[in-house]
Amino acid sequence: MGNVFIFVKKYWLFFLIVLAFILFITSKFLEKTSQAPTSPSPATKKIASFGEISPGNTSIDKVNELLGFPVDTNKVDGKDVYDYETNNKYIHHKVIVENGIAKLVKEAVNIEDNKNADTIRGVYGLAPYVLYEQEPNSVFNLYVYPENGITYLGHEDGTLLEIWYFEPTTIDSFISLWAQNFSQKEFEGQSRY
Numbered sequence: 001m002g003n004v005f006i007f008v009k010k011y012w013l014f015f016l017i018v019l020a021f022i023l024f025i026t027s028k029f030l031e032k033t034s035q036a037p038t039s040p041s042p043a044t045k046k047i048a049s050f051g052e053i054s055p056g057n058t059s060i061d062k063v064n065e066l067l068g069f070p071v072d073t074n075k076v077d078g079k080d081v082y083d084y085e086t087n088n089k090y091i092h093h094k095v096i097v098e099n100g101i102a103k104l105v106k107e108a109v110n111i112e113d114n115k116n117a118d119t120i121r122g123v124y125g126l127a128p129y130v131l132y133e134q135e136p137n138s139v140f141n142l143y144v145y146p147e148n149g150i151t152y153l154g155h156e157d158g159t160l161l162e163i164w165y166f167e168p169t170t171i172d173s174f175i176s177l178w179a180q181n182f183s184q185k186e187f188e189g190q191s192r193y
Contacts, residue, residue: 046123048150048165050105053095055149056167058102063095070095079103087112103167104178109160117143117158124148129171131182142182146174 052058052066060082064070070082071092083092088110096104109115120143121127127143140161144151146169153162166178175182 045147045168047168048124048145048148050093050107050163050165053102053105053165055102055105055165060095060097060100060102063097063102067093067095086110105165107163107165109162115160115163117152117154117160119160120145120150120152120163124150127151129184131175131179131184132186134181134183142179144171144174144179146171151179 047054049055053063060080063082063084067084071085072083074081076096080097082095082097084095086093086108088108091108091110093108094104094106095102096106124145127145129144129146131142131144132138133140133142139155140153141156142151142153142164149166149168151164151166151174152160153164154160164178166174169177175184
């Protein structure tokens with residue numbers, strides 16, 4: 001026991017430095033773990049647009065400048081609907097216009113476009129809402145990202161028919177404005193076949 005006391009007395013400064021070092025490291029470690037994690041600044045929501053066409057902001061004149069003149073125009077439910085050429089002569093992009101401003105763009109997706117649902121999910125993640133067409137035997141649903149202003153009409157296997165672009169909104173507002181023929185519940189009516 002006496003030898004230990006002599007050893008400690010002789011190297012007390014060394015032990016004191018080692019103890020101080022251990023306490024310093026321990027305090028830094030505890031300080032790091034006890035701090036509340038700081039959350040990164042909220043990420044800016046990515047708002048979708050069809051090229052340079054931003055629903056709610058782009059005038060019909062600008063749409064015509066970007067897409068060419070419409071191949072057809074008509075009125076549906078009091079709204080002007082403009083059809084624009086795609087690389088498939090049988091299907092068209094549709095732009096719904098109110099007061100001279102594009103409000104909804106329906107991009108027709110062709111096989112040659114090489115797009116599928118993963119194209120959208122890669123940017124926006126999984127759709128927070130799925131709406132079901134209220135027609136018998138429909139296999140295409142709307143996958144809606146209301147806060148990002150985008151939805152796609154597609155099959156669960158990833159096949160796309162259309163991509164819709166609109167002003168960011170809530171799901172209820174989206175349904176009342178653009179998806180009256182869809183429901184959050186699957187169709188339960190009688191099949192027509």
